[in-house]
Amino acid sequence: MKWFKRRKKLQPPEERKTVPDGLWQKCKGCGEILYRKELERNDFVCNNCGYHFRIGSREYIRILLDDGKLIEQDTDISAADPLRFDGYLKKIKEIKEKTGLNEAVATGEGKIGGFEVEFAAMDFSFVGGSMGSVVGEKVKRAILRAIEKEIPLIIVSTSGGARMQEGILSLMQMAKTGSALAELEKARIPYISILLDPTMAGVMASFSSIGDIIISEPGALLGFAGPRVIEQTIKQKLPEGFQRAPFFLEHGFVDTVVERKELKNTVTKILRFFLKKNGKM
Amino acid sequence: MFGFILDFERPIVELEKKIEELKMLADAEHFEVKDEIQRLNKKAEHLRENIYSRLTRWQRVQLARHPDRPYTLDYIKYLITDFIELHGDRLFRDDPSIIAGIGKFRDRSIVIVGQQKGRTTKERIRRNYGMPHPEGYRKALRIMKTGAKFGIPIVTIVDTPGAYPGIGAEERGQAEAIARNIKEISTLPVPILTIIIGEGGSGGALAIAIADRILIMENAIYSVISPEGCASILWRDAAKSPQAAEALKLTSKDLLELGVIDGIIAEPPGGAHRDKEGAAALIAEEIDKFLNETEDYNTDKLIRERLDKFYRMGVFSSNG
Numbered sequence: 294m295k296w297f298k299r300r301k302k303l304q305p306p307e308e309r310k311t312v313p314d315g316l317w318q319k320c321k322g323c324g325e326i327l328y329r330k331e332l333e334r335n336d337f338v339c340n341n342c343g344y345h346f347r348i349g350s351r352e353y354i355r356i357l358l359d360d361g362k363l364i365e366q367d368t369d370i371s372a373a374d375p376l377r378f379d380g381y382l383k384k385i386k387e388i389k390e391k392t393g394l395n396e397a398v399a400t401g402e403g404k405i406g407g408f409e410v411e412f413a414a415m416d417f418s419f420v421g422g423s424m425g426s427v428v429g430e431k432v433k434r435a436i437l438r439a440i441e442k443e444i445p446l447i448i449v450s451t452s453g454g455a456r457m458q459e460g461i462l463s464l465m466q467m468a469k470t471g472s473a474l475a476e477l478e479k480a481r482i483p484y485i486s487i488l489l490d491p492t493m494a495g496v497m498a499s500f501s502s503i504g505d506i507i508i509s510e511p512g513a514l515l516g517f518a519g520p521r522v523i524e525q526t527i528k529q530k531l532p533e534g535f536q537r538a539p540f541f542l543e544h545g546f547v548d549t550v551v552e553r554k555e556l557k558n559t560v561t562k563i564l565r566f567f568l569k570k571n572g573k574m
Numbered sequence: 575m576f577g578f579i580l581d582f583e584r585p586i587v588e589l590e591k592k593i594e595e596l597k598m599l600a601d602a603e604h605f606e607v608k609d610e611i612q613r614l615n616k617k618a619e620h621l622r623e624n625i626y627s628r629l630t631r632w633q634r635v636q637l638a639r640h641p642d643r644p645y646t647l648d649y650i651k652y653l654i655t656d657f658i659e660l661h662g663d664r665l666f667r668d669d670p671s672i673i674a675g676i677g678k679f680r681d682r683s684i685v686i687v688g689q690q691k692g693r694t695t696k697e698r699i700r701r702n703y704g705m706p707h708p709e710g711y712r713k714a715l716r717i718m719k720t721g722a723k724f725g726i727p728i729v730t731i732v733d734t735p736g737a738y739p740g741i742g743a744e745e746r747g748q749a750e751a752i753a754r755n756i757k758e759i760s761t762l763p764v765p766i767l768t769i770i771i772g773e774g775g776s777g778g779a780l781a782i783a784i785a786d787r788i789l790i791m792e793n794a795i796y797s798v799i800s801p802e803g804c805a806s807i808l809w810r811d812a813a814k815s816p817q818a819a820e821a822l823k824l825t826s827k828d829l830l831e832l833g834v835i836d837g838i839i840a841e842p843p844g845g846a847h848r849d850k851e852g853a854a855a856l857i858a859e860e861i862d863k864f865l866n867e868t869e870d871y872n873t874d875k876l877i878r879e880r881l882d883k884f885y886r887m888g889v890f891s892s893n894g
Contacts, residue, residue: 375832375889376823426888433885455776455798457807460822461834464780464798465887471753472760472784472884479761495798497749498777503757517748517777518739522803526739536744546747 320344322512336553345510345553347490349392350399350414353449357557358403363412365401366438367431372396372459375426381458384420394419396427397452400435405447406561408568411439414449417491424496425456429466432500436473445483445564450501453519454494467499474503483567485560488538488547490514502546506563508556509538509547516541577642577847582625582633586844589618622843632816634825635801637793638772642847644854645704646673646688646731649771652854653861654679654686660717662709666746669710671702671734672782674717679729679858682865685721687714687782688731691772704773705738708751711781715755722762727865730782732770735800737778752781759784760884761877765868769839769857770794771846786880787864788834790826791853792841796834797824834887 318327322344332339336356337346355361372385389395397419403412413435415422424432432448439446455463477484486504488497491514498517501507509515516536524531534540538550551559579587593614600607629637637643650657650673657677661668674687689706692698714730721728737748759766759782768785774796783796790796804818805811829835839856846853868876 369893370890373889373891376821378821426890429888430890457799457804457822459889460798460832461796461824461829462832462888464776464796465834465884467752467777467780468756468760468784468884469887471756472881475757475761476881478757494749495777498752498781499756500753502747502750502753515749516744517737517752518744523739523741523744527741531741535741544745544747546750 318346321346338553343511343552345490345512347417347451349418350394350416350449353414354399354403354412356553357405357414357447357449357560358412359405359407363399363401363403365399367400367434368395370396370427370430372425372427374458375462376458376460378458378460384458388419392416392418396431397422397424398428398431400431402438402442402444405557405564408561408564409442409444410564411435411442411444411446412449413447415451415489415496417451417453417489420456421454422450422452422496423454423456423463424452424466424470424499425459425463426466428456429463429469432466432470433473436470436477436500439482439484440477440480443480443482445485445567446477447485447487447560448500448504449487449489450492450496451489452492452494452496452501454496464495467495470500471503474500483564485563487556487560488513488515493517493519506549507547508559509541509550510556511538511550511552513538513541515547578640580633580636580640582629583844586618586622586625589614589621593618619843626844630816631819631822631825631828632801634793635795635815635819637845637847638795640772640845640847641693643772644846644850645693646690646733646771648850649688649731649854649857650675650677650686652851653858654684657686660720661713663712663716665712666709669702669707669713670700671704671706671738672710672714674713676717676721676726679861679865683726684861684865685717685726685728686731687717687728688771689734689779689782691733702738704734705736705775706734706778706781707738707740707743708746708748711737711751711755714782715758718759718762718766722764725764727765727767727868728762728785729861730766730768730785732768732774732779732783732796733772734775734778735773736775737781752777755781756784760881763873763877765864765871765876766880767861767864769860770796770835771857775800784880784884786868786876786883787836789837789839789860790829790835791839791846791857792826793845794826795824796829797822832889 320339323342325341400413488509654677659675689704691704692701766785768783768788770790801815801819805814826838842849842852
């Protein structure tokens with residue numbers, strides 16, 4: 294349980310919308326007032342009801358990777374504005390400053406339970422985790438690096454879908470990442486897809502729902518169309534729990550729902566399964 | 575011949591009506607009006623050119639959705655002989671929003687897959703307005719794989735507002751179905767041609783639009799989101815769809831500039847809906863050309879080039 298101790302080193306994240314500052318934090322699940330330091334120690338999961346707060350890519354790097362260390366790649370590419378979409382670059386600049394992130398996904402190499410992996414973690418606080426050309430390119434390159442280095446691929450997904458401000462080019466990132474997965478499959482490289490709240494639309498309909506093993510955090514909203522769009526289309530209220538992780542599990546689209554505190558342990562077990570002997574695939 | 579008429583089509587249609595009337599009158603009364611008709615025809619041609627060269631993106635959207643536009647089954651009727659429609663995904667049911675089948679194009683075997691909107695109200699409901707469920711995409715993939723197994727080229731026809739957002743669609747994995755199609759089609763070992771004939775609605779279109787060559791009809795569109803959806807997200811106002819259409823750059827010309835498609839198929843004067851058979855003939859030339867050019871394909875090279883083409887798509891800046 295070495296990694297368990299390591300969590301004490303968890304630094305409070307910088308200013309983020311998903312986890313507000315302050316000494317106390319109200320739980321969105323049960324309404325309980327939680328002591329923030331305690332919540333942090335618990336990886337932002339409510340001690341009372343098990344509600345999983347949304348946390349960012351940096352937190353998942355800390356939670357999942359050995360020593361919280363990611364050798365990040367492709368930090369030099371950033372959003373352009375091919376459509377000259379009103380206000381897009383200004384928005385990107387503001388979000389970069391506010392979050393300290395350079396895009397909605399961080400990719401690179403790290404270790405989990407001693408196993409080398411190619412790792413990608415998305416971040417919902419960066420334009421809703423939306424996939425534009427940069428996210429698509431970084432995920433594609435991560436997939437291709439996993440093939441080249443013959444190491445397993447882990448992608449932690451959370452996204453509202455394609456990035457509208459890049460129009461059709463963002464749709465093409467689905468084609469780009471999805472077809473790279475075909476190459477990954479041919480190379481017989483294991484891919485573990487971890488789904489967070491929420492993972493929807495263009496990201497769910499490309500690389501997130503195609504893993505060899507698909508894990509979801511409890512309570513995650515998962516699907517293609519957003520609940521609001523569905524309600525407007527069918528002109529009915531949706532049933533309780535619709536598109537949540539247990540619904541997805543029940544309908545057969547995730548392999549298992551795993552609590553955040555068990556996530557690293559589960560991924561390590563899976564890696565051990567894939568790496569049959571002498572650490573070789 | 576004049577069904578549904580869009581506002582900007584009206585001056586042209588009215589002039590054409592006048593010409594028709596004049597012709598009939600002249601026939602009945604034995605007038606000599608050849609010169610006059612020639613003059614009016616020329617005028618109509620100029621008018622058409624004038625209007626169509628200045629269409630806004632929103633007007634193109636309306637043309638792409640024109641209810642008289644030829645649909646997948648119209649093109650199949652004009653282009654494919656010995657067509658046999660094949661039904662069902664072998665898992666849940668048949669989805670009438672997607673047509674899949676086999677047939678001959680000028681003596682060559684091809685597999686054909688495409689979304690189908692309905693022409694009448696009853697038919698529109700049955701076809702779910704061309705919005706497929708997961709089983710539609712799974713059927714499409716199943717039939718495409720049949721083609722791939724026997725080395726038969728595939729033509730897909732895109733015409734959908736999008737994948738259906740509904741309860742059953744989510745329960746049966748709409749996202750998974752689309753993702754799987756993208757992944758599987760990207761490495762199918764046969765030549766694939768995609769033609770976008772009307773609406774290319776986001777992931778619902780992309781799920782059958784992974785191809786070696788992607789062509790689009792002059793007045794068709796292809797977009798990550800509908801202008802209405804974009805406007806309601808950006809400005810909380812669907813009435814601003816014309817502005818959203820401008821921002822999204824979704825016309826055939828835009829798409830060619832963005833490197834997303836390989837070519838534009840010109841439409842008959844006034845649009846495909848004014849001359850369905852003419853539009854079909856123009857498509858036939860492109861299918862013929864594609865089949866000729868890919869006749870002696872090398873499988874590895876074909877797949878490599880298809881993957882690399884999608885790998886290149888996107889625009890970003892390097893060095894932060």
